Amino acid sequence: MDPWRGPSGPTVTDGGLETDLIFHHGVDLPAFAAFPLLEDERGCELLEGYYRGYAEVALATGAALLLETPTWRANSDWGAQLGWGAADLDRVNRAAVSWLSAFGTRYADRLPEVRVGGTIGPRGDGYVAGAAVDPDEATAYHRPQLESFAAAGADLASAYTLTGTGEAVGIVRAAREVGLPVAISFTLETDGRLPDGTVLADAVAQVDDVAAPDYYLLNCAHPLHIAPALQDRGAWRERIRGLRCNASTATHAELDAAEELDEGDLERFTTDHADLLASLPQVVILGGCCGTDVRHVARLWGTSSQS
Known part of the structure; x- marks a missing residue:
């Protein structure tokens, strides 16, 4: 069977896992790492909910579902x-995929598509280049x-909060070596640039030139922070297939210091998402990042949630 190369239609994914667990459920996540929760029954119950x-x-919307593992911090450093x-x-990276795959089978016969993605985070800080x-x-690495x-x-595999192109290229190459389709998602600052200053x-052009991923997403920035980047017109916009935005308009430094x-x-x-989508015609994956929960994502999809 040919490998999956990306969503063919509207696709729901999740929101800000770590901030939801910390602030709404009182979970202590040292190093902002959620993957240890897979090691105990209570942790798995929280993740299942x-x-x-x-x-x-x-x-509720009839969209496909992309389930992404809680492994953003599950790398060696x-x-x-x-x-x-x-x-x-x-062990835990394998278990994360297996656990979510089993979870997804409950919905496979009721949704157009259910896929499981392995989540990768940067080796360093996702806010600072x-x-x-x-x-x-x-x-x-x-x-x-x-x-x-x-x-x-x-x-x-989906790599999130990347701050520059070098790591993105390396991740794509590694994914190709192991035979996995791969998506790359960049963090953006309030001016619409990557944290290292790259437009x-x-x-997108630099990565595509040497190691093109299957598609790109943008995450960990409010829609207002993404908007300046879209002043640059061109076919590159069609490479963006997903958005996982922050709830807050605060800077990364402000969010990092927030209690x-x-x-x-x-x-x-x-409404700010609606403005972005008018400029990004290929976006079909919608979820959230820091500060968002199921209420935010439900609103993006035109439904509601009591969670």
């Missing part, structure tokens, strides 16, 4: 901070996590 809300949005070695990370990343080093996803039967249109959750203005969040 979380993903169920988004599955219900898909059921972040894992080491939590005392997780290579074997532990391999560090030194330029060598693509070859990024390939070697991220390959173990991608191998785990592939071995567990993931449909694709979004240039970032209370900024859930933003739900009405503004919705």
Whole structure:
């Protein structure tokens, strides 16, 4: 069977997993890592309730469902901070895919499509651009996590909150080596540029020129912060297939320092998305990022949620 190369129609995905768990459920997530929750019964119960809300949005709208693993921090540098070695990370990355796959089977006969994606995060900080990343080093670094996803039967890998193009290129190359379709998602600042200062249109062109992913998403920025990037017209816009925006209009530095959750203005969040979608004709995946929960995503899809 040919590998899945991206959504063919409207697709629901989830919101801001970590901020939802921390601020709405009182869960302590050291290093902002949700993957350890897969290791105990209570953690799995929390995750099941979380993903169920988004599955219900898909059921209410008739859209497909993209379930993405809680493994944004499950790479070696972040894992080491939590005392997780290579074997532990391999186990939990495989388990994340298997667990979500089993969860997704409950909805497979009622939705147009249910897919499971392995989530990758950056080696460094998703808000702050560090030194330029060598693509070859990024390939070697991220390959173990991608191998785990592939071995567990993931449909694709999605790399979120990338701050520059070097790491993106490396991740795409590693995904190709293990045979996984791959999506790349960049973080944007309030001026619509990547944290390292790269113009979004240039970032897409640079990555596509040497290691094109199956598609791109944009995440961890409010729709108002994405809008400036769309002043650059061109075919590059058609490569953007998904949006996972922040609820808040605050800067990344402000969000990093915040002790209370900024859930933003739900009405503004919705209407600002409508403006973005008018400029991004290929976007079919809609979810959320920091500060969002199932209420935000449900509103984007024209339904409601009591969660």
